[in-house]
Amino acid sequence: MNKNIISDKNEISRIIKRLSAEILEDLKGSKDLVLIGIRTKGVYIAKRIRKEIEKQEKRKVPLGILDITLYRDDIERITEHPKAKETIIDFNIENKDIVLVDDVIWTGRTVRAAIDEIMDFGRPRRIKLCVLVDRGERELPIEPNYVGKKVVLRKNEWVEVYLKETDGMDGIVILSKRR
Amino acid sequence: MKLKRKDLLGLEELSREEIELILDTAIPMKELFTRTVKKVPTLRGKTVVILFYEPSTRTRVSFELAAKRLSADTVNISTSASSVVKGESLIDTAKTIQALGADFIVIRHPNSGAPHILSKYVSCSVINAGDGMHEHPTQGLLDLFTIREKKGRIEGLKVGIVGDILHSRVARSNIWGLKKMGAEVYVIGPATLIPKDIESLEVKVYYKIEDVIDKLDVINILRIQRERQKEHLFPSLEEYSEIFGVNFEKLKKARKDLLIMHPGPMNRGVEISGDVADSKNSTILEQVTNGVAVRMAVLYLLSGGGEIETST
Numbered sequence: 001m002n003k004n005i006i007s008d009k010n011e012i013s014r015i016i017k018r019l020s021a022e023i024l025e026d027l028k029g030s031k032d033l034v035l036i037g038i039r040t041k042g043v044y045i046a047k048r049i050r051k052e053i054e055k056q057e058k059r060k061v062p063l064g065i066l067d068i069t070l071y072r073d074d075i076e077r078i079t080e081h082p083k084a085k086e087t088i089i090d091f092n093i094e095n096k097d098i099v100l101v102d103d104v105i106w107t108g109r110t111v112r113a114a115i116d117e118i119m120d121f122g123r124p125r126r127i128k129l130c131v132l133v134d135r136g137e138r139e140l141p142i143e144p145n146y147v148g149k150k151v152v153l154r155k156n157e158w159v160e161v162y163l164k165e166t167d168g169m170d171g172i173v174i175l176s177k178r179r
Numbered sequence: 180m181k182l183k184r185k186d187l188l189g190l191e192e193l194s195r196e197e198i199e200l201i202l203d204t205a206i207p208m209k210e211l212f213t214r215t216v217k218k219v220p221t222l223r224g225k226t227v228v229i230l231f232y233e234p235s236t237r238t239r240v241s242f243e244l245a246a247k248r249l250s251a252d253t254v255n256i257s258t259s260a261s262s263v264v265k266g267e268s269l270i271d272t273a274k275t276i277q278a279l280g281a282d283f284i285v286i287r288h289p290n291s292g293a294p295h296i297l298s299k300y301v302s303c304s305v306i307n308a309g310d311g312m313h314e315h316p317t318q319g320l321l322d323l324f325t326i327r328e329k330k331g332r333i334e335g336l337k338v339g340i341v342g343d344i345l346h347s348r349v350a351r352s353n354i355w356g357l358k359k360m361g362a363e364v365y366v367i368g369p370a371t372l373i374p375k376d377i378e379s380l381e382v383k384v385y386y387k388i389e390d391v392i393d394k395l396d397v398i399n400i401l402r403i404q405r406e407r408q409k410e411h412l413f414p415s416l417e418e419y420s421e422i423f424g425v426n427f428e429k430l431k432k433a434r435k436d437l438l439i440m441h442p443g444p445m446n447r448g449v450e451i452s453g454d455v456a457d458s459k460n461s462t463i464l465e466q467v468t469n470g471v472a473v474r475m476a477v478l479y480l481l482s483g484g485g486e487i488e489t490s491t
Binding site: 067069072081084121 | 203206
């Protein structure tokens with residue numbers, strides 16, 4: 001297997017800064033902003049964005065954790081059930097500007113499930129989507145508002161985000177099987 | 180992660196890992212109860228048939244709510260109003276239910292082993308909701324869940340089960356579950372209501388609550404079935420209550436944090452005094468809430484099972 005690091009620690013931290021700035025510019029501040037990270041890696045990325053935004057805005061931003069397992073559309077089809085974990089949104093989302101955060105967007109199915117789950121908690125004013133990596137090939141009409149990095153992959157390649165919290169190091173990596 | 184089976188028939192055949200998976204999965208299920216919308220789309224399009232050959236309110240309602248909160252459709256069949264009274268056999272009834280499109284059959288039956296037989300004749304998942312004197316696995320699981328939630332662990336805890344151990348499927352499922360999870364189990368009751376071979380399950384037997392109460396972290400008090408008195412297994416409810424009824428007098432030497440459990444329905448003033456049932460150590464109503472979460476976890480983990488691998 002080949003491993004090609006396309007972004008290192010420093011670049012990821014620059015991306016987080018840029019995404020935070022884009023969010024603040026787009027939403028014109030952080031007054032009604034809440035961040036919701038999709039388990040597992042989306043949560044850590046959301047926490048980094050929150051840190052950056054709180055530093056700039058000098059106010060607290062609520063952060064929720066979303067587990068979309070019970071909202072998946074493929075429970076029927078998969079042999080091994082993903083382990084369901086808790087969703088933790090312990091604040092009111094009514095009329096809030098939600099920024100949903102995930103590590104990689106691919107088919108868009110995870111985001112569909114996340115939007116459905118959020119709607120069961122209330123009626124936010126709007127939901128925006130922020131991802132570290134967009135690898136294209138969508139199967140649903142869903143597009144992110146804030147993108148860290150776009151990658152185009154060959155047939156035998158896939159992309160992974162490594163984070164210090166889960167993998168011991170930061171990096172965006174393209175992996176490929178040798179043919 | 181998956182249960183390595185199509186059916187849930189008892190805790191005897193489950194591994195510790197499978198029990199832990201069910202208990203872990205019940206945590207996010209319980210979280211749903213705090214939301215305004217208490218329902219998730221997970222089992223949309225699935226049908227759960229609840230087939231009860233014995234009267235029951237709480238277990239039946241609990242399964243029905245569990246299925247509904249996962250968006251499954253539910254059908255209730257109580258045998259007094261079905262073709263069972265016309266003499267249809269268990270297996271024919273089950274095959275008919277399957278032909279109607281059920282994905283799950285939740286069955287309660289007075290005969291031990293009835294769910295096991297049924298499971299061999301149908302391809303849908305069979306969940307045992309209590310069979311004769313054999314097992315009541317979801318009650319065992321909800322008791323384990325409640326203990327783990329309250330005490331933070333099960334391993335190493337000393338758990339007493341008081342009452343009619345002989346006829347109790349709740350006791351049997353609890354013993355299997357607790358032993359697999361590494362707890363020490365003590366059974367307490369009149370000699371006539373304790374099975375002779377019980378020690379083969381590696382439990383300790385006591386004939387008086389006062390002799391063991393100071394050791395226990397948890398006491399699970401079983402319902403005494405009034406019909407057993409007619410079989411002369413104990414002289415009178417008054418005498419049973421005198422010796423085995425749990426009241427504050429008998430709990431004098433108990434640990435301050437003793438957890439008091441009862442599977443319900445309670446005979447207040449017989450196996451448990453009203454003030455003990457309502458005390459701050461009692462977790463009886465939470466057991467009912469946890470029952471729904473645990474049954475949701477079981478339905479979720481038994482569902483699906485196609486061949487295609489997961490994608491993001």
